[in-house]
Amino acid sequence: MTICYEVLGDRLARLRRSQGLSKTDLADRLGVTVTSICYWEQGRSRPRLARLQALADLLGTSPAELLSRDSAPGGDHLADLVGRMRAEIAYAAGTTPSKVRITIEI
Missing domain, CATH: 4.10.910 (30s ribosomal protein s13; domain 2)
Structure with a gap:
């Protein structure tokens, strides 16, 4: 059996698109730069804990769900x-x- 893991950046991009939000929309609502959103989605950096709850709320999920890895x-x-x-x-x-x-x- 193969287990597929979704990393944080992929999850953020998927959830953002499913909510119909652009990177600019998400950045504006969170009060961060578009570059920050790009870096999060590329896995170059991670959102700070202070932003995690607001990010989860905007994406319709929980902070724990954002940070966990999904398996098959x-x-x-x-x-x-x-x-x-x-x-x-x-x-x-x-x-x-x-x-x-x-x-x-x-």
Whole structure:
């Protein structure tokens, strides 16, 4: 089975287009430059946390959904979720997933 991941920039571009917004529209509504939107969509930079909620609101999603990686359908089992989150945490921390330990208390 192949798992396809959508990176943040691709997700932003897809959601922006689905809302019928141009890069200029989004930049104006967020109070940032068009260059910032271009860099986010190209993966050259990421939106600051202070802008994340406003960005998610404009795109009709949540900040967590913006930052998560999408997997192929059927990937919502706990092991798949933990694996995806391990990869996200490792990416954010600048390390490898094998160095990330996740504990779940129920």
